[in-house]
Amino acid sequence: MTTVTMTVNGKSVTANVDPRTLLAQFVRENLRLTGTHVGCDTSQCGACVVHVDGRAVKSCTVLAVSCDGASVTTIEGLANGAELHPMQAAFREHHGLQCGFCTPGMIMSAVDIVNRKGHDLDEHTIREELEGNICRCTGYHNIVKAVEAGAKAMGGTVAAGIAAE
Amino acid sequence: MYAFNYQRAKSVRQAAGLLAKNGEAKLLAGGQTLLPTMKQRLASPPVLVDLARIEGLAGIERKGRAIVIGAMTKHADVATSTLVREAIPALAALAEGIGDPAVRNRGTIGGSVANNDPSADYPAACLALGATIVTNKRKIPADEFFQGLFTTALDEGEIIVKIAFPAPSKAAYVKFPNPASRYAMVGVFVAKRGSEIRVAVTGASSDGVFRWTAAEEALRSRFNPKSLDGVAASADGMISDIHGSAEYRAHLVGVMAKRAVSAALGK
Structure with missing residues (x-):
């Protein structure tokens, strides 16, 4: 067993884990933060995307022990209490989900896109940047609309988007 | 994934020491290939030595006419x-x-x-740009480094520290990505530095990345996509799988090479 300490959604957590524990497993099973989903478990679908030190990663392909000392944000860490993060609100507003399984990863990737590319995103950029996130329901159309609107909305509340990191 | 012992190395020397102690230990860099491989139980190293905490292994600097990139620098x-x-x-x-x-x-x-996957992109850049792979023991020219499928010149316990890329006067990389995995079905990196022209091909050969010398010769007379008219890559030794036959890949090599030359010329 190896001791790991990290900050998850602003709270410090320490645990003794088997080194082969994946970050996705750690947040779901140790921390009971089950918003992070495991879809393909082969780093293709993106349902497990979380932020580690402010960068989107596929948590099914990162060891929890590698995140010692890191700051991790999961989908649960985005909202401010009962108030949805602007990207979450945009997904609801634009019906950017159907079954919802891919949604946590889509939203974490979308916030990462905004952090890297700014608030004014065109459709082509959004589709290219969502390459690592697979949705089997929506056909992506409303997801793209949601990300575009969410990015603009985050421009009005830059502090909220960055504070979540 | 099978259980393993996890070690965080604080220096390259310590990582090399851990490798020397455990012959089957593996180095963990970003883990984007190694961890999926371990999850599929295609690899089961008893010890993983994590390089992420070693200071100075990541970073990019300019040294004269070369760009030097630390081994742990992320894509x-x-x-x-x-x-x-x-x-x-x-x-x-x-x-x-x-x-x-x-x-x-x-x-x-x-x-x-270090992995030298036959469909990886970076090996093509190393080979076409004439990069030097700097390890904890020596400097290895890219021409000697890549030695076939998942095989490199790295010895046991040898660790890549940085890679130096001489800046070319013109260069471009064009790939035909597999529509599902996004790995290169064929990727061609073309580089021109002075009169030297190098064409490296990844994704196509079952021996991994290689230099397409016939194309290099054709381009030496005139660096133009038209120079490649009639220059065909052989299908011998090309990968043949559900995604494409050897003949298809050989054809793609020519198409991607022409596109790369056009792109290098800014067309």
Whole structure:
């Protein structure tokens, strides 16, 4: 067993884990933060995307022990209490989900896109940047609309988007 | 994934020591290939030595006419580096096309080069740009480094520290990505530096990355896509799988090479 300490959604957590524990497993099973989903478990679908030190990663392909000392944000860490993060609100507003399984990863990737590319995103950029996130329901159309609107909305509340990191 | 013992190395010397102690130990860089391989139980190292905490292994600097990239530098950082974009824009563009954004935030150049996957992008850049792979023991020219499928010149316990890329006068990388995995079905990196022209091909050969010398010779008389008319890559030794036959890949090599030359000329 190896001791790991990290900050998850602003709270410090320490645990003794088997080194082969994946970050996705750690947040779901140790921390009971089950918003992070495991879809393909082969780093293709993106349902497990979380932020580690402010960068989107596929948590099914990162060891929890590698995140010692890191700051991790999961989908649960985005909202401010009962108030949805602007990207979450945009997904609801634009019906950017159907079954919802891919949604946590889509939203974490979308916030990462905004952090890297700014608030004014065109459709082509959004589709290219969502390459690592697979949705089997929506056909992506409303997801793209949601990300575009969410990015603009985050421009009005830059502090909220960055504070979540 | 089978259980393993996890070690965090604080220095390259310590990592080398851990490798020497455990013959079957593996180095963990970004883990974007190694961890999926371990999850599929295609690899089961008893010890993983994590390189992430070693200071000075990540970073990009300019040294004379070369860009030197630390082994633990992530693809996303190569893609967005102002130094790389100014000196070797083709290399930045290549990095931006690897996997997807989340993979690029984690995967490293050293890991990709050490693994020498036959469909990886970086080996083509190393070979075409005439890079030098610097390890904890020596400097290895790219021409000697890549030795076939998942095989490199690295000895037991040898660790890549950085890679030096001489800046070309013109260069471009064009790949035909597999529509599902985004790995290169065929990727061609063309580089011109003075009168030297190098064409490296990845994704196509079952021996891994290689230099397409016939194309290099054709381009030496005139660096133009038309020079490649009638120059055909042989299908011998090309990968044949459900995604494409050897003949298809050989054809793609010619098409991608022409596109790369056009792109290098800014067309």
